[in-house]
Amino acid sequence: MRRAAAAALWCVLLAPAGCTAVASPDRPYAGQTVEVAGSWTGEEQAKFQRVLRAFGQRTGARVRYTPGGSDLDVMLSAQVAAGSPPDVAMIPQAGVIARYVASGAAKPVTGTAERAVRAHFSPQWQQFGSVGGRLYGVYFKAANKSVIWYRADAFAAAGVRPPVTLDELSATSQTLVDSGVAAMTVPGADGWPLTDWFENIYLQLAGAQRYDRLAAHELRWTDPTVVETLRVMGRYWSSPRFLLGGAAGALQTTFTRSVADVFGRRPGSAMLCEGDFVATEIAKLGLYRVGDGARYFAWPSLNGAGGAGGPGSAVVAGGDAAVAFTDRPVTTALMAYFASPEAAAIMVRDGGFLSVNLDLDPVVYPDATTRALAGTLLTAPTVRFDLSDLAPSSFGGGNGASMWRLLQEFLAAPDTDPAVVAARLEAAAAVAYGSP
Incomplete structure (x- = not known):
């Protein structure tokens, strides 16, 4: 029932006019380009680009990915300073997110994207994505560091x-x-x-x-x-x-x-x-x-x-959060997509990736070990975000x-x-x- 509800919500999130608008030739964001920056390169980049292609196929948007590797923050800072930030950045450090919030560069998660996060993520992971009590990050990827x-x-x-x-x-x-x-x-x-x-x-x-x-x-x-x-x-x-x-x-x-x-x-x-x-x-x-x-x-x-x-009762976690730097409707739709179990499933099924999306079916994980590591992030009595990243x-x-x-x-x-x-x-x- 929960997954059925999630599917229904996904239809609303991506198409203001309903699911038929997504399936029609006149898709809501056809002809628009949206840019995503992240640290992932190599195999991780290839997997992530499959997620972005799926969003493009559903909405008509063209998604461009810019890899920053270990210098993501340097690249992102330069783009923000030049007035040309990406629409979304996948940021692995909560302290960096807080800095962009303080400068006014990061945009709060609102509208359909916020509703998606509230629907699919636990209060703990919503808190990890919040600064000053307001939601700014969608934790697309998680890590179990214990x-x-x-x-x-x-x-x-x-x-x-x-x-x-x-x-x-x-x-x-x-x-x-x-x-x-x-x-x-x-x-x-x-x-x-x-x-x-x-x-x-x-x-x-x-x-x-x-x-x-x-x-x-x-x-x-x-x-x-x-x-x-x-x-x-x-x-x-x-x-x-x-x-x-x-x-x-x-x-x-x-x-x-x-x-x-x-x-x-x-x-x-x-x-x-x-x-x-x-x-x-x-x-x-x-x-x-x-x-x-x-x-x-x-x-x-x-x-x-x-x-x-x-x-196993006290776990140190990490992760990469999607953070918006523009408030365009296509950006909001992409943020909502990152909060969906469908997007998580594309990454999870290939291994080497944990999700904390509550509506992701655990059967999607390719092996019992990865499934157990992900489950701990959702069930451990105490979960705290990586201190050095904070x-x-x-x-x-x-x-x-x-x-x-x-x-x-x-x-x-x-x-x-x-x-x-x-x-x-x-x-x-x-x-x-x-x-x-």
């Missing part, structure tokens, strides 16, 4: 099972080391995976309310909860032979390399802490099947501390960002006093947030 991937044969050889608590993670890691394999690969050359380590441990240790306050810089980074989180990270990172190549090796390891270090032809370690998107990289290598030889477990809890409960980009969201750089420095010397690292983070955050 995941630790492991090689099943390495666990079997060591006689260990997926750990449930952080203490068990350390014990499991030691047993793996004793069996002759490094426990963990850490892609320290890319700063963002280190922020995911911090965020997962912090959410477990400090709880959701302090997490929210820290993300808004209402709580200083010198708070004891931050210091203790850094202490937990440093203790693991400095444990002998836990990290493949040690700290020096981790700092030379990229994200792509890290997947091969666990699931490649010559694996050197047994585990990798990173999001659902690791599954796509595993599939590219073609050696281990996701859900069989390549498996995952939820980030271990800290013995229930901070109200997080058991593993922060101003100079602190948490880009190459050279302070949080990335300072955590890389901590990885290089994990025996550093955590209070010193926390003080450095606070100094950088004060500048980025404009705090006194």
